[in-house]
Amino acid sequence: MKKRVSLIIIMGVIVFGIIATIAGVSQSTKKEKGSKRPFPQHTVYQSGTIKPNNVSQEEMDEAVAEFYETWKNEYLKQPADKKDEYYIFYNDKGYAEPKNAVTVSEAHGYGMMITAIMAGSKDKQYFDGLYRFYKAHGSINDPSLMAWQQVKDKSGKIINTPDDSDSATDGDMDIAYSLLLADRQWGSEGEIDYLARAKDILEAIMSNEINQSQSLIKLGDWAEDNDDVYGQSTRASDLILNHMKSFEAATGNHEWEDVTDKAYHIIHSIYERKSGNTGLMPDFIVQSKGGYQPAQADFLEGENDGNYSWNSSRAPWRYTIDYLLTGDDRALPQLKKMNDWIKGETGGSPENIQSGYTLNGKTVEEGNSTSFVAPFMVSAMVDPSNQQWINRLWNRTMQEQGDDDYFANTIKLQTLIVVSGNWWAPYSNT
Numbered sequence: 146m147k148k149r150v151s152l153i154i155i156m157g158v159i160v161f162g163i164i165a166t167i168a169g170v171s172q173s174t175k176k177e178k179g180s181k182r183p184f185p186q187h188t189v190y191q192s193g194t195i196k197p198n199n200v201s202q203e204e205m206d207e208a209v210a211e212f213y214e215t216w217k218n219e220y221l222k223q224p225a226d227k228k229d230e231y232y233i234f235y236n237d238k239g240y241a242e243p244k245n246a247v248t249v250s251e252a253h254g255y256g257m258m259i260t261a262i263m264a265g266s267k268d269k270q271y272f273d274g275l276y277r278f279y280k281a282h283g284s285i286n287d288p289s290l291m292a293w294q295q296v297k298d299k300s301g302k303i304i305n306t307p308d309d310s311d312s313a314t315d316g317d318m319d320i321a322y323s324l325l326l327a328d329r330q331w332g333s334e335g336e337i338d339y340l341a342r343a344k345d346i347l348e349a350i351m352s353n354e355i356n357q358s359q360s361l362i363k364l365g366d367w368a369e370d371n372d373d374v375y376g377q378s379t380r381a382s383d384l385i386l387n388h389m390k391s392f393e394a395a396t397g398n399h400e401w402e403d404v405t406d407k408a409y410h411i412i413h414s415i416y417e418r419k420s421g422n423t424g425l426m427p428d429f430i431v432q433s434k435g436g437y438q439p440a441q442a443d444f445l446e447g448e449n450d451g452n453y454s455w456n457s458s459r460a461p462w463r464y465t466i467d468y469l470l471t472g473d474d475r476a477l478p479q480l481k482k483m484n485d486w487i488k489g490e491t492g493g494s495p496e497n498i499q500s501g502y503t504l505n506g507k508t509v510e511e512g513n514s515t516s517f518v519a520p521f522m523v524s525a526m527v528d529p530s531n532q533q534w535i536n537r538l539w540n541r542t543m544q545e546q547g548d549d550d551y552f553a554n555t556i557k558l559q560t561l562i563v564v565s566g567n568w569w570a571p572y573s574n575t
Contacts (some may be wrong), residue, residue: 205565231274254319261326289349311367325571360403381426384408386467394572424483428456461524495541
């Protein structure tokens with residue numbers, strides 16, 4: 146409902162706008178018409194959690210806004226033949242196979258969440274374009290899900306990878322979450338009914354990517370429930386705890402509560418049996434010997450499938466968000482152990498964090514990728530004793546690393562949003 150605005154208020158807004166411009170506030174942080182919760186949010190997290198205190202709130206907000214601009218310039222792209230679509234380019238270093246790969250649903254989900262949370266001057270346009278790209282590249286098994294990878298064909302047109310057009314669960318979960326964010330940010334009365342489309346993809350996720358007899362998050366819609374191997378396995382970083390609580394609240398489907406409880410059970414089981422000294426999680430988890438175990442080498446992606454590697458490097462970030470937003474402390478002892486261990490392992494220096502460990506804490510890949518540094522910055526938030534540690538992690542994360550790629554920089558942006566106090570849930574379910 147429109148309200149009358151006094152001349153005094155109008156003049157105040159003008160003065161504030163001038164001050165903001167002088168201060169160099171990024172254009173992307175200005176409130177877009179119709180945005181209800183634009184950046185910065187300054188969300189109230191769980192009592193007793195911390196943020197860096199070696200920089201001010203204003204400096205953190207500015208750092209996020211500036212890096213968002215850098216990230217968009219580098220990774221937010223449009224198909225040559227589709228000017229109303231956007232995608233997140235993920236093959237900037239040429240690591241992906243095949244070489245003509247341009248994006249994956251994982252990247253797409255990240256981009257949709259980020260643009261919905263930032264909600265700046267053009268972000269609804271970007272979000273809607275990302276949505277259209279997602280809808281144009283559905284999974285072969287269910288068009289409400291997204292095919293996991295897209296490539297450029299010889300004509301330059303972006304298509305799903307031939308003969309490999311099924312889904313990956315984490316990308317679909319992030320896309321669903323982003324649509325709930327968009328509903329809360331812009332409402333669902335426009336061209337795209339965000340809430341209805343969120344419910345569509347959530348129904349498809351529940352039907353195709355959850356082993357319903359076990360309430361288990363599967364790897365994708367290609368894994369059959371009755372497959373003794375892949376139908377009963379999961380990826381540790383797909384256990385996106387707070388997403389599932391929002392899914393339940395938005396849909397009223399209490400099966401999501403069972404999936405959340407199972408995820409917490411799996412996390413605790415691995416911690417109790419395999420990583421009690423480190424708190425680390427493996428990339429992939431399988432059912433074996435009457436319980437949940439780290440996968441063996443080359444289970445799906447490579448020799449480190451059972452180690453803390455490039456997939457599970459996201460776990461400290463993904464798991465901590467639920468504690469920050471709801472106070473659910475079921476993973477809190479593990480998060481604290483993880484931080485105590487990594488601080489000790491590195492001598493309190495983030496520059497010593499390596500790019501992969503066994504669950505016992507032995508280095509399996511050297512390096513200091515931001516993909517591994519930044520998520521520990523989020524998990525450090527749970528304990529005030531980590532204050533100096535989180536300050537150092539912030540400083541290291543803000544450093545430009547020449548070898549950081551789409552993955553590292555996109556994880557960096559999302560963790561900066563969280564640590565600066567600006568991540569929020571579309572639906573509260575505590």
